[in-house]
Amino acid sequence: MTFSNSPKEIPQHVHTRLHELREDIQHHDRLYYLKDQPEVSDSVYDQLFRELQDLELQYPDLVTPDSPTQRVGGILLDKFQKVQHEFPMLSLDSHVKVEDVRAFDQRVRRELDIESLDYIVEPKYDGLSVELVYDSGTFIRGSTRGDGRIGEDITVNLRTIRSLPLQLRDAVSVPQRLVIRSEVYIPLKDFHLLNQRLTEAGEEPFANPRNAAAGSLRQLNSRLTASRPLTITCYDLKSQGSDSSATHWDAVSKVGKWGLPIPAYRQRCRSIDDVIAFHAAMESQRDQLPFEIDGIVVKVDRYDWQQALGEKSRSPRWAMAFKFPPRKEVTKVHQIMVSVGRTGALTPIAMLNPIDIGGVTVSRASLHNMDEVARKDIRPGDTVKVERAGDVIPDVVARVDVPGEIRSAPFIPPATCPVCSSHTIQEGPILYCTGQTVCSAQLKGSLELYVSKGALNIDGLGKKTVAQLVDQGLVKDLADFYTLTKEQLLSLEGFAEKSVSQLLEGMEKSKQTPLPRFIFGLGIRNVGAHIAHVLATHLGSLEKLREAKKEDLERIHEIGPEIASSVENFFQEPRNLVVLQRMTDVGVSIETMEISPLASHQPLAEKTFVLTGTLQGFSRQQAKQRIESLGGRVTGSVSKHTDYVVAGTEPGSKLDKAQALGVTVLDESGFVELLGSQP
Ligand code: IVH
Numbered sequence: 001m002t003f004s005n006s007p008k009e010i011p012q013h014v015h016t017r018l019h020e021l022r023e024d025i026q027h028h029d030r031l032y033y034l035k036d037q038p039e040v041s042d043s044v045y046d047q048l049f050r051e052l053q054d055l056e057l058q059y060p061d062l063v064t065p066d067s068p069t070q071r072v073g074g075i076l077l078d079k080f081q082k083v084q085h086e087f088p089m090l091s092l093d094s095h096v097k098v099e100d101v102r103a104f105d106q107r108v109r110r111e112l113d114i115e116s117l118d119y120i121v122e123p124k125y126d127g128l129s130v131e132l133v134y135d136s137g138t139f140i141r142g143s144t145r146g147d148g149r150i151g152e153d154i155t156v157n158l159r160t161i162r163s164l165p166l167q168l169r170d171a172v173s174v175p176q177r178l179v180i181r182s183e184v185y186i187p188l189k190d191f192h193l194l195n196q197r198l199t200e201a202g203e204e205p206f207a208n209p210r211n212a213a214a215g216s217l218r219q220l221n222s223r224l225t226a227s228r229p230l231t232i233t234c235y236d237l238k239s240q241g242s243d244s245s246a247t248h249w250d251a252v253s254k255v256g257k258w259g260l261p262i263p264a265y266r267q268r269c270r271s272i273d274d275v276i277a278f279h280a281a282m283e284s285q286r287d288q289l290p291f292e293i294d295g296i297v298v299k300v301d302r303y304d305w306q307q308a309l310g311e312k313s314r315s316p317r318w319a320m321a322f323k324f325p326p327r328k329e330v331t332k333v334h335q336i337m338v339s340v341g342r343t344g345a346l347t348p349i350a351m352l353n354p355i356d357i358g359g360v361t362v363s364r365a366s367l368h369n370m371d372e373v374a375r376k377d378i379r380p381g382d383t384v385k386v387e388r389a390g391d392v393i394p395d396v397v398a399r400v401d402v403p404g405e406i407r408s409a410p411f412i413p414p415a416t417c418p419v420c421s422s423h424t425i426q427e428g429p430i431l432y433c434t435g436q437t438v439c440s441a442q443l444k445g446s447l448e449l450y451v452s453k454g455a456l457n458i459d460g461l462g463k464k465t466v467a468q469l470v471d472q473g474l475v476k477d478l479a480d481f482y483t484l485t486k487e488q489l490l491s492l493e494g495f496a497e498k499s500v501s502q503l504l505e506g507m508e509k510s511k512q513t514p515l516p517r518f519i520f521g522l523g524i525r526n527v528g529a530h531i532a533h534v535l536a537t538h539l540g541s542l543e544k545l546r547e548a549k550k551e552d553l554e555r556i557h558e559i560g561p562e563i564a565s566s567v568e569n570f571f572q573e574p575r576n577l578v579v580l581q582r583m584t585d586v587g588v589s590i591e592t593m594e595i596s597p598l599a600s601h602q603p604l605a606e607k608t609f610v611l612t613g614t615l616q617g618f619s620r621q622q623a624k625q626r627i628e629s630l631g632g633r634v635t636g637s638v639s640k641h642t643d644y645v646v647a648g649t650e651p652g653s654k655l656d657k658a659q660a661l662g663v664t665v666l667d668e669s670g671f672v673e674l675l676g677s678q679p
Contacts, residue, residue: 010059018062019560021052025068038207041387041395042294043326046094069314079220079674080144080152085131086179087238089145091314092297094321098276101298104320105272108300111309111317118270118301120248121278122235122263123293124321127185127213130158132234134178137168137258144217148314157217158184160226169259180255181236186213187291190229203640203662209292220644220674221664234260235297247301268301275322283324287358295323326387329362330400331355333382336367336411340419342445343525344433348373348411350384350396357388365394370413371429381408417441437477437575440470446523450478453641454529454606455521456513457633459506460499468492477575478522479582481507502637511588514631515542516605518590522576525566529606534558535567541592546571546580604632608641612655613648615668626675638663646671 028045031038038045049068056063063069095101109117131151133141142158143151158164161184168174186194186209194212195205206212216228237251245251249268256262265282269275279296286293300306300318309318335351348367355362365386367373376398378384383402388394413431416423420442422435437443444466451461458481469475474488484507489500513521519542520532527535538556539545545567553564570576609627611620611634618626623646624634638645638657645658645665658665666674 010062014055014059015062018052018055018059021048021055022064022067024048025052029068038211039393041326041393043387044395046323080154080218082146082150083141083143083153084150085143085146085148086133089129089131089148089151089181090311090316091148092319092321093315094295094323096323096325101276101279101320101322102272104298105275108309108318112305116271117305118247118249118268119272119275120252120266120299120301121269121275122266122297122299123282123289123291124295124297124323125183125185125233125235125263126208126210126292126294127183128210128217129181129183130154130217130232132158132164132178132180132182134168134174134180136176137174139164139166152218154217156222157219157225158232160222161230161232163231163261165259170257174258175239177239179238180234180260181238182232182234182260184213184217184230184232185209185291186216186229187231189290194229198662201660201662219664220666220670224662224664232261233263235263246303248299248303248306249301251303269298279322279324286324293324295321297321327358328385328387328397329355329357330383330385331362333378333380333384333396335380336373336378338414338418340417340433340439340441340445342442342449342523344417344436344439344442346370346414346417346424346431346433348413350378352384352386355386357386357394360388362386362388362394365396367396369429370426370431373411373413377410379408379411381405443476444470447475447478447481449523450481450521452521453608455517456510457517457608457635457641458503458510459635459637459639460503461506464494465492465503477579479579479586482511482583482586482588511586513588513590514605515540515590515593518542519545522570524570526563527566531558531563533605536593538595540595542580542590546577604630607632607643609634610636610638610642610645610654610658611648612645613651615646615648615671617668617672623671630675644671644674 025045025048028038028040028048052067053069056067056069095104105119109115129145131143131145132139139159140155141153142155143153145151159166168178188209191206191209191212198205206215212228213230216225216230219225234255235252236248237245237255245254249266252262252266267278269278275296275298282289282293282296298320300309306316306318309316311317332353333350334353337349337351338346339349340346348370350365350367352363352365367376367378376396378396378399383400383405385397385400386394387397413426414424417433417435417439420433420435420439422433422439424431424433426432433439433442435442437446444463447466447470448463450456451458451466466475469484469492472491474484475481484504486500486504489495489503490497495503514536516529516533516536519527519536520529534556535545535553539548548567550561550564550568553559553567554561604627607627609632611623615623627634635642638654638661640661640663642658642661642663645654645663646668647655647658647665648668655665657663
């Protein structure tokens with residue numbers, strides 16, 4: 001069979017699917033790497049990734065340099081100094097099936113032209129990989145993987161990890177310069193204690209230990225990092241100069257002798273059968289291990305053979321991850337609920353008899369969309385297999401046939417919205433409520449988005465207040481926010497003179513909002529914060545956006561036909577134009593923007609600051625201007641939505657509040673550093 005196709009023969013659906021897969025994967029990468037808030041399980045992600053790899057293998061002409069398959073790692077944040085890695089930080093090809101692992105072994109032996117070889121196997125720690133650099137035995141720098149070539153300098157935070165020696169033992173035998181790869185993670189017991197502590201303090205707990213480790217390492221305030229139970233293990237040595245180990249095993253052993261932690265449970269395997277047996281043994285111990293692992297890593301032991309096998313662009317050819325299949329358990333669905341989101345999409349959710357899956361109690365699982373319920377034929381009362389991979393939202397994998405079990409009638413997608421009774425329509429696999437602003441679920445969702453931190457950022461207007469305003473009929477669309485009176489607000493639960501005047505002040509301030517935030521706040525389908533920013537920097541004003549035709553929009557880099565249609569449709573809907581006009585009438589005036597690409601560079605966009613105490617080098621006004629010139633916003637009070645509190649000398653109670661809420665606190669030098677690291 002040959003895989004090469006001339007471009008002429010490539011069917012349209014292949015182009016479309018490639019595009020969709022790349023967009024989806026990039027979206028999930030952002031959620032995973034930037035927000036630590038994945039919305040799909042690792043196995044769903046892996047499936048998408050593999051589908052993309054397979055398609056690109058079939059149509060090599062369609063591989064683009066920016067395809068997710070061509071990158072080494074995650075995404076860069078703007079807040080830390082960038083550092084170039086001494087060696088690219090590669091990723092690993094991963095396999096779940098035994099036959100693929102055997103194929104790996106066959107390829108290795110064939111390419112090396114040998115009968116047998118040793119593999120080293122180690123647990124695959126589910127944490128964050130970092131590069132450590134030691135100079136004459138002293139820890140001088142550590143960085144995250146970033147995009148694999150350039151990472152973020154997190155030296156200060158890494159120094160807070162107790163198990164990481166700042167000075168190596170036996171410094172005489174240590175090479176002048178050492179580069180070590182390692183994984184930072186949080187042991188399970190500490191993870192549970194940390195989440196308990198966060199919950200007690202009224203904060204959001206982390207979804208899993210990996211996210212907790214990532215969130216803790218990427219703190220600008222290293223004191224916060226220090227309070228987190230991070231630990232580290234080192235699994236790869238890359239030294240320049242005098243290191244003379246001939247094998248991976250010896251090199252890692254040496255790293256251990258210098259006082260660095262190395263993987264527990266590592267082992268030498270004489271054959272691929274030993275590797276498979278080790279994998280099985282680790283999988284059966286998985287729930288008893290003190291840390292989370294998602295498989296094992298298999299590495300060719302001899303360095304000369306590693307070198308002979310070489311590397312691909314994103315992974316070495318001498319190593320692989322042999323992952324565990326996701327954890328599954330069987331339970332019963334007692335009900336199928338339907339929730340309505342901001343866009344009106346109806347999502348079926350399986351309510352389950354609670355079940356423990358690998359230490360986490362699961363009582364609901366997503367059924368994604370109506371087509372999926374039909375395809376899997378899930379009905380209330382059914383016995384189902386539930387999968388929890390990578391510790392995110394569990395999935396209902398399939399129905400389990402129980403002989404003799406009497407089944408209820410098939411689940412029928414609702415013809416009307418469970419919230420507002422408007423009729424529903426099917427668009428592709430998704431069922432939508434047609435109620436728009438008549439539907440209180442959609443209305444609440446769009447109002448919440450409008451006032452949220454990334455959009456208009458109106459202090460004091462949370463989910464609960466929005467719900468009250470809608471339920472009492474005080475707000476029926478976005479423009480209604482600006483007509484609320486003091487009396488109306490005072491009638492709400494939990495509001496008094498002071499909170500009402502703060503809220504009114506916040507609304508008044510929001511009338512002057514930067515264009516990208518306003519566009520995002522409108523909740524146009526397919527227009528997230530990033531796309532809103534792209535539209536704003538290319539078009540410069542709301543008028544231009546409103547007048548733009550689909551073809552104009554599609555000319556903008558990153559704007560495809562789907563987004564362009566959504567934008568055009570939004571501004572063709574008379575109801576939306578009326579709301580925008582009413583906003584203008586009450587004084588909402590959206591700032592226009594310079595269209596130059598330089599002026600649009602706003603590294604602190606969507607970041608909220610609170611200033612407290614006296615700064616030596618800036619007046620309050622100057623500090624505020626600097627923040628705003630980089631796209632950030634300064635507000636008066638600290639909430640859990642605040643990104644940074646800048647504390648000068650004699651700070652007030654805002655500092656205490658920030659500490660209680662776990663908000664990042666910067667002293668003046670930290671603040672200067674943050675501003676300084678922005679171009
Ligand atoms: S070796 C070039 N060993 O898995 C080889 N990686 O999917 C570099 N990981 O980025 C990796 N435990 O974050 C290696 N014992 C181990 C590991 C390990 C966890 C992570 C690491 C890497 C990812 C690859």
